Amino acid sequence: MRILLIEDEKELAAALAVALSKHGIVIDHTTHLADAAELVRQSDYDAILLDRRLPDGEGLSFIPLLRRVGRDAPIIVLTARNEPMERVEGLDIGADDYLGKPFLVQELMARLRAVLRRPAALAELQINVGRMVVDPLHLSVKVDDVPLDLPRRELLVLSALAKRRDKTVLRSTLEAAVYNYEEEIQSNALDAHISRLRKRLSDAGAGVSIHNIRGVGYLLKEE
């Protein structure tokens, strides 16, 4: 669990960091909106705790900014500005919850849990071929719902093929999917991977086959 805390009161921040870390939460802390924007670009947080009064502006202004970048982590506003109408303002600008200072850490935790129970709907890209399901994002392959673990390079080849199922994938495309610039290859390493991959897939009864298009590349399809 990874949380971004945007809060300029150092003591409160430190106390929260300690308290939340006991609950197994990893906190990144910053005091300025500008830094927060940068941090958010770099990693994907499970939740964001946001103060309103910050050295470089009103915390709430961060919310639309965040959403516009496509981040949907839940946001809890922590602030001394706790009049009912201020709460309405915060919630309507897009906060998921609003908690007035001072507060019990226990209540913050409970509100965090409440907000985290509802997962960000992330587009799950899964490719079904034959009896096989390939998930290139999670780098996982299942056959008949049982996980199949493949060596890294074979996994890369397979997922490159699966992304373009029933279409020819150029040999050069496959090489690019498996090797980066530094590691040039000399021999028929790719062919070898294909060969071993075929064997593993057929052993597992994946219900797919890898065809070769002579001089061009390969193609994955159901058998």
Added chain:
Amino acid sequence: MRILLIEDEKELAAALAVALSKHGIVIDHTTHLADAAELVRQSDYDAILLDRRLPDGEGLSFIPLLRRVGRDAPIIVLTARNEPMERVEGLDIGADDYLGKPFLVQELMARLRAVLRRPAALAELQINVGRMVVDPLHLSVKVDDVPLDLPRRELLVLSALAKRRDKTVLRSTLEAAVYNYEEEIQSNALDAHISRLRKRLSDAGAGVSIHNIRGVGYLLKEE
């Protein structure tokens, strides 16, 4: 938009009905939990407003009941019982928000909107794998219903794995789940955690195993 209001104060209920209807919300109102259970069976509400003190019992008890039937409509508790620890209790039993009486209708509306913005599906509160139950939000693990206490970092690793059971979890994802920027790690700390975790799980007879996908990451599955 259709909402179920479970509230025994007639005047408040009537006022709410009027207020919300101006926002185009349809309210079904009942004063008893028993009736509420019946109503929920019949229609699918977008949200539920729940009082705690009700003629036939504690309102909170309705929440697990509802979830068990597979309804995931967001629930906002409206109540005069507004001590911090009472709020914690309500949220942790599964409410999505908790609003003390008296309140402004505007704030209720704002909280409703906040809650309705969130994706509909509820995350699994608890993950069952093998003989083990993992609760990533509370960070607790049980084997055959007896609590198993694990060191914090091992717990974090385990819950990151459990959230994606049967899927590969990237090494980098695991690292991010356990460490923040300040605490970079140099060595094979993660490997060591995995190793110790394996031992503890097997000692406890958890009925799961952690597989390694060479060059990619790890994967938790039943054995």
Added chain:
DNA sequence: GTCTCCGTAATGCTGCTGCAATTTTTGCGG
């Protein structure tokens, strides 16, 4: 103090992976 957690590093080992040699397949021209 005593205990557990946790990062580090040393050790041993597994099996991935690149290579090359050999065999098989494919497409083409005679």
Added chain:
DNA sequence: CCGCAAAAATTGCAGCAGCATTACGGAGAC
């Protein structure tokens, strides 16, 4: 239909990257 050359498939092998395990010591909790 056959023969040939180029492309692809297969497989053994050796090197080594990545992983598992464990011991040790520091740090912090109680």
